[in-house]
Amino acid sequence: MTHPLTDRSSLTRFAWLSVAAAVATIGLKTAAYLLTGSVGLLSDALESGVNLVGALMALSMLTIAARPADESHAYGHSKAEYFSSGVEGTLILIAAGSIAFAAIKRLLTPQPLEQVGLGLAVSVAASLINLGVALVLLRAAKENDSITLEANARHLMTDVWTSAGVLVGVGLVVVTGWLQLDPIVALVVAANIVWSGFHIVRESVKGLMDSALPPKELAIIQEVLESHQENGIEFHALRTRQSGARRFVSVHVLVPGDWTVQQGHILVEQIENEIRAGLANVAVFTHLEPLDDPLSWADVSLDRPHPTTDQPA
Ligand SMILES: [Zn+2]
Ligand SMILES: [Zn+2]
Known part of the structure; x- marks a missing residue:
């Protein structure tokens, strides 16, 4: 049984957790950039900035959705959750698109592996933070019927899958010496992320369109x-x-x-x-x-x- 609607303002604590994770990963990547001057790490830090935007969006919409019904919103404010999940679903689809775009470019003109070392270590560390938070959020989403938390968790999971894909891709290239394997793994990751984003956008549209109950x-x-x-x-x-x-x-x-x-x-x-x-x-x-x-x-x-x-x- 899900928790009653009366105490939903407490759900914002999960959004705060997501905000904290975004700030931590931005800090981690920025520090690594300052140490190394690697442009890859800088763009990685900017990507985590997207997570911060998503987390703040989730925070504000959960805050609004938790308000009790009032005279100007006699049916309550719960629909606000779809604004956040719709935006997050779109962010997930954009992430998938940019991964696929970069992968196809590398597939057509194979590049030798970039200097991995610290950059890879930092992105794995950031992904572990995101994985932990995503698992907490997914569970809370299920327990509380919250599409905002589910969308935020899936957004964090895209980072986890991306890093896992990079690890596997780089590993395969090192073992086989076949450069194309790295972008091929990235394309598989992108396809998986597209599915996740599509699911979230579809559920958000269904809610906004007043679809019947399942x-x-x-x-x-x-x-x-x-x-x-x-x-x-x-x-x-x-x-x-x-x-x-x-x-x-x-x-x-x-x-x-x-x-x-x-x-x-x-x-x-x-x-x-x-x-x-x-x-x-x-x-x-x-x-x-x-x-x-x-x-x-x-x-x-x-x-x-x-x-x-x-x-x-
Ligand atoms: Zn009556
Ligand atoms: Zn009748």
Whole structure:
């Protein structure tokens, strides 16, 4: 079960961890650059600057997403998480593109290995920091249903995969003497990173587009509704969407017209409770209507005729 939405401001501590990791790796690479004057290390440090941007983005969006619902945002602020994950997914795709570009250039005109030594040692050390933080973030993302933390973790993992690819590539070249192996390994790494970035961007777009809940969660709702259909209750106009860590469900509940308001309300409260018991962080809205009134059945679609300008259907 994920943690309740009420204490989500504590998630920012994971973003702070990511900020600290970015500052540490920038410091490490800058120090190595100052010691050696290697331009490669300088551009490496600049790349870690991208991590800092990503971490600060995650920090600010998690801060906003944790705010409780208010009058101007009555459905809460949880969607803010998608801004951060969308940007991170894009950064991941750009990283993959630049790795692939450099690799293809080296594949076409093989270059002897650059002086590796300290540069490689520093980037491995930085990657170990990123790996540790990414694992902590991935776990927190899963426990808290946070796409922002997942995207930030995957972003850090791209650095880890890149360094691992460089190590393997350089190792293979040293063993075989075949220079092309280094860019080939880099291309494999780039393909893996593209997949990761694509996944994050797709999930962000789905959230921003108010996609329905995944089939597994829809099945939980269906099961609740079907258990009441046995008693002659009907349902329609079921609508669901995900908004960051929040889920929204709305459904019309059709009961015999001679029920009292009291009876109907007890039933919809029960249905809402059963859905809340099956899904974490879900807000359920119900609309009660009499089974035997044709009006009840004419309100299923989202777009309905305008009361004065459109002809009645
Ligand atoms: Zn009520
Ligand atoms: Zn209806």
